[in-house]
Amino acid sequence: MTSSIQVQSEGIKKIDAPSASGANIVLSLGYLLFFIGTWHFLTFWSKAQSFNVVDPLMGVPFRYIMPAFGIGELAVSCLCLFTKKWRLALLLTLWMTLNTAVFRFALGAAGWFHPWVIVGDLTSLLNISSLTSDIIVAAVNVFLCGGALFVLFKNRRAGEDIKLNCPTCGGKTSFGNQWVGRVIKCPHCGNNLHLVRPS
Ligand SMILES: [Zn+2]
Numbered sequence: 001m002t003s004s005i006q007v008q009s010e011g012i013k014k015i016d017a018p019s020a021s022g023a024n025i026v027l028s029l030g031y032l033l034f035f036i037g038t039w040h041f042l043t044f045w046s047k048a049q050s051f052n053v054v055d056p057l058m059g060v061p062f063r064y065i066m067p068a069f070g071i072g073e074l075a076v077s078c079l080c081l082f083t084k085k086w087r088l089a090l091l092l093t094l095w096m097t098l099n100t101a102v103f104r105f106a107l108g109a110a111g112w113f114h115p116w117v118i119v120g121d122l123t124s125l126l127n128i129s130s131l132t133s134d135i136i137v138a139a140v141n142v143f144l145c146g147g148a149l150f151v152l153f154k155n156r157r158a159g160e161d162i163k164l165n166c167p168t169c170g171g172k173t174s175f176g177n178q179w180v181g182r183v184i185k186c187p188h189c190g191n192n193l194h195l196v197r198p199s
Contacts, residue, residue, distance in 0.1 A: 013187040030080025040070030090148040
């Protein structure tokens with residue numbers, strides 16, 4: 001993921017990208033969501049009987065619910081991997097993990113204490129217990145949620161944007177506090193631009 005540049009009024013180009021480590025986390029979340037989304041999408045064709053179980057909340061077999069989750073996860077993974085809309089991607093990731101948690105708690109409240117039926121194939125494939133698969137699913141969701149929160153918090157918009165004129169071409173660039181001290185390619189002329197607070 002490269003820096004996200006928006007052109008504002010008066011030809012100011014705004015830099016809005018996460019830090020390098022944040023960008024790596026966004027990519028990891030994207031790959032993970034791609035894997036989970038593909039997995040959920042393919043459950044539609046799974047032969048595992050557990051997917052024919054009817055979800056007590058929606059009254060529809062899990063076979064039809066999981067692919068819908070999968071399509072959402074694949075869409076967000078594309079946002080993470082191929083676009084610069086990282087804030088949107090992270091907010092959607094948070095929203096999805098929250099939904100998963102609510103869904104799971106609602107199932108529990110409805111007296112449904114089965115293991116995650118969605119990993120039915122995983123348990124037989126890896127020969128692991130349903131408790132282990134529950135723990136894996138919980139850990140994946142904590143990672144998704146924690147990663148998204150971490151990057152959003154670390155790259156939160158703090159105060160006013162700083163505006164700087166490129167010493168080479170004079171083009172105006174604006175950036176947030178977290179970018180101070182970094183060197184980027186000037187979005188106007190492509191020369192190195194040291195992002196400092198104008199004195
Ligand atoms: Zn320039």
